[in-house]
Amino acid sequence: MKYVYVLTSTDKDLYYEQCLMSVFSLRHYMTNAEIVILTDNKTVATFTGKREEIKKYVSEIVSVDFPENASNVERSRVLKTTIPEHITGDFLFIDCDTIICDSLSDIEQYDYPIAAVLDGHVMLSEHKHRDYFLKREKKMHYTGTAKQGFHINSGVILYRDCEKARAFFKKWNELWEYSFRVKHDHHDQGAFNEAFYNCGFGDTQLSGVWNCQISQGGLEFLENAKIIHYFSSEAAGKNYISYYKLADRSLQQRIKEAGEIPLDIQKMILNPKFQFTKVHLLNDKRIIPILQSPLIFTLAEMKMKCPLVFNFLEEIVGGTRGLVKKVITRKKSR
Numbered sequence: 033m034k035y036v037y038v039l040t041s042t043d044k045d046l047y048y049e050q051c052l053m054s055v056f057s058l059r060h061y062m063t064n065a066e067i068v069i070l071t072d073n074k075t076v077a078t079f080t081g082k083r084e085e086i087k088k089y090v091s092e093i094v095s096v097d098f099p100e101n102a103s104n105v106e107r108s109r110v111l112k113t114t115i116p117e118h119i120t121g122d123f124l125f126i127d128c129d130t131i132i133c134d135s136l137s138d139i140e141q142y143d144y145p146i147a148a149v150l151d152g153h154v155m156l157s158e159h160k161h162r163d164y165f166l167k168r169e170k171k172m173h174y175t176g177t178a179k180q181g182f183h184i185n186s187g188v189i190l191y192r193d194c195e196k197a198r199a200f201f202k203k204w205n206e207l208w209e210y211s212f213r214v215k216h217d218h219h220d221q222g223a224f225n226e227a228f229y230n231c232g233f234g235d236t237q238l239s240g241v242w243n244c245q246i247s248q249g250g251l252e253f254l255e256n257a258k259i260i261h262y263f264s265s266e267a268a269g270k271n272y273i274s275y276y277k278l279a280d281r282s283l284q285q286r287i288k289e290a291g292e293i294p295l296d297i298q299k300m301i302l303n304p305k306f307q308f309t310k311v312h313l314l315n316d317k318r319i320i321p322i323l324q325s326p327l328i329f330t331l332a333e334m335k336m337k338c339p340l341v342f343n344f345l346e347e348i349v350g351g352t353r354g355l356v357k358k359v360i361t362r363k364k365s366r
Contacts (some may be wrong), residue, residue, distance in 0.1 A: 033066070033121075033122050033123065033124060033137075033139065033140055034066045034067075034068050034119060034121060034122065034123040034124070035058060035062075035065055035066065035067045035068065035123065035124050035126060035136065036068045036069075036070060036115060036119055036123045036124070036125045036126070037051055037054065037055065037067075037068070037069050037070070037125075037126055037127075037128055038069075038070050038071070038108060038111045038112045038115070038125070038128075039051045039069050039070070039071045039075060039128060040071060040072055040074075040075050040104045040105075040107045040108040040111070041075050041078070041104070042074075042075075042078065042104065043078060043083065043288075046264070046281060046284045046285070046288065047128055047264075048075075048078075048083055048086070048288075049284040049285075049287040049288050050128045050129045050264055050284060051069070051086065051128040052085060052086050052089075052287065052293065053131065053278065053284075053287070053293065053297075053301055054126065054128055054129075054130045054131060054132060055067055055069075055086060055089040055090055056089055056293055056298070056301060057131050057132040057133075057301050057302070057304070058089075058126075058132040058136070059089040060132075060301075060302060061132060061133075061134055061135045061136070062135055062136060062137065065091075065136075066091045066092070067089065067090045067091050067092075068090065068091060068092045068093075068094060068119060068123075069086070069090050069092070069093045069094070070094050070096070070111050070115060070118055070119060071093060071094070071095055071096070071111070072095065072096055072097070072098050072102075072107040072111065073095055073096070073097045073098060074098070074104075074107075075095075075104075075107075076093060076095040079093070081291065082288070082289075082290075082291030083291070085291060085292045085293075094118050094119065096111060096118060098110070105218050106212070106218070109208055109212065109218060109220050110205075110208075112125075112186075112220055113201065113204045113205035113208045113220060113223070114201065114205050115191070115201065116191065116193070116197070116198055116201050117201075120193070121193050122191060122192050122193050123191050124136060124139050124188065124189070124190055124191070125188065125189040125191065126187075126188055126259065127187040127188065127261060128264070129187075129261065129262055129263060129264035129265075129279070130187070130188075130259050130260060130261050130262070131259070131260045131262070131278055131301060131304040132258070132259055132304075133257050133258055133259065133260060133304050133305060134257075134258050136258055136259070138258070139190060139242070139258075142190055142238065143192065144190060144192065144233075144236040145191075145192050145194050145196040145197040145200070145233070145236070146189065146190065146191060146192075146196075146197050146200045146228070146231070146233050146236060147189075147190040147233070147236040147237065147238045148184045148185060148186060148188060148189050148190070148228075148236075148237065148238060148243070149184070149185055149187075149188060149237065149238050149239070149240055149242055149243035149245075150182055150183070150184060150185065150237060150240070151182075151183040151184060151185040151221070151245070151248070152183075152185075152245060152248040152249050153240045153245060153248065153249040153250055153252065153253065154249055155181055155182050156177060156178075156180070156181050156182050156183055157181065159183060160320075160321075160323065160324045161183075161324065164324075165177050165183050165222070166178055168217070168219070168222055169222045169225070169226070171215060171217070172207075172210070172211050172215055172217065172222055172223075172226070174207075174222055174223075174225070174226040175226075175229075176225045176226040176227075176228060176229030176230065177222075177225045177226075177229075179229060180225070180228070180229050180234055183221075183225055184221075184224065184225055184228055184237070185221070185243055185245065185261075186220060186221050186224040187243050187245075187261050188238070188242050188243040188259055188261070190238065190242075196231065199231060200227055200228070200231045200233070203227040203230055203231060204220075204223055204224055204227040207223035207226050207227055208220050208223040210223075211223050239253070240252065240253035240257075241253045241256045241257050241258050241259075242258050242259055243259055243261050244257035244258075244259060244260050244261060245261045245263065246260055246261070246262060246275070246276060247262070247263055247275060247276070248263075254305055255305070257305065260276075260304055260305070262276045262278065262279040263279070264279065273309075274309060275308060275309055276307060276308060276309070277300060277307040277308065277309055278297075278300060278301065278304065278307050283297060
């Protein structure tokens with residue numbers, strides 16, 4: 033079994049540093065693992081100086097040439113959807129924004145051609161991004177997610193080298209090329225789920241321990257997690273307060289500046305299930321369903337940019353809520 037990462041990066045981003053953290057943790061638990069980085073010609077040319085530490089932890093770096101004008105997003109998605117064209121044999125694909133918590137050798141027990149983990153660890157009906165998924169996939173004329181009733185996360189993928197698995201990747205690449213070239217949508221996960229449905233992989237789901245999405249319901253699987261997936265795209269938001277210390281961009285910036293992982297950060301990586309910042313949890317059934325509502329984000333923007341308007345509206349709503357409570361109390365007392 034090979035362990036494969038797809039990495040496209042420049043010295044302006046933190047993808048290299050995230051990948052370095054992940055391969056460091058994987059090598060710690062699996063000293064003899066065959067770890068492969070699949071990358072592009074531009075990225076591999078940067079693996080010098082402060083960006084060559086990663087060579088200590090990987091077994092092989094496979095570079096693919098792209099046209100000069102191809103963006104990093106395009107390079108990344110093409111590589112991810114064509115891994116079997118460049119890597120032979122069985123593999124476990126792992127996103128860069130992950131931390132390995134244990135040996136991954138148990139993955140050998142699964143003989144599925146293709147397998148992955150539910151996005152958000154829930155069925156579609158319970159997913160907070162349900163409407164977003166369906167709206168985006170409707171634009172692509174995809175129906176897989178709706179018909180399956182679930183959405184798969186493509187951050188960790190088990191691949192067995194067989195005809196059915198190769199056909200899946202071929203279909204995934206075709207669908208992604210269509211969404212990118214025709215519909216101008218660069219996301220790969222919608223195409224992944226459409227291919228997953230078209231190729232009939234509905235019952236080949238891995239336990240959440242293999243892709244513990246800690247900001248999306250993954251705490252249920254944290255105790256026995258093999259791989260923690262912290263979603264670097266979330267941490268990139270300018271208003272985002274990192275819930276997971278290893279996702280903090282300032283920490284990753286320290287790695288960039290040092291050209292290696294400082295000892296204190298190494299200790300954090302090797303104790304990954306306890307790296308949480310102080311957070312405020314909501315457990316109110318009335319509020320949780322509307323957390324992703326555009327209204328919530330509108331109010332947040334208003335509070336930041338138009339605080340006087342926000343305060344005025346808050347006073348009105350507060351007064352109205354108080355009046356409603358009084359009416360309800362009177363009715364109950366009758």
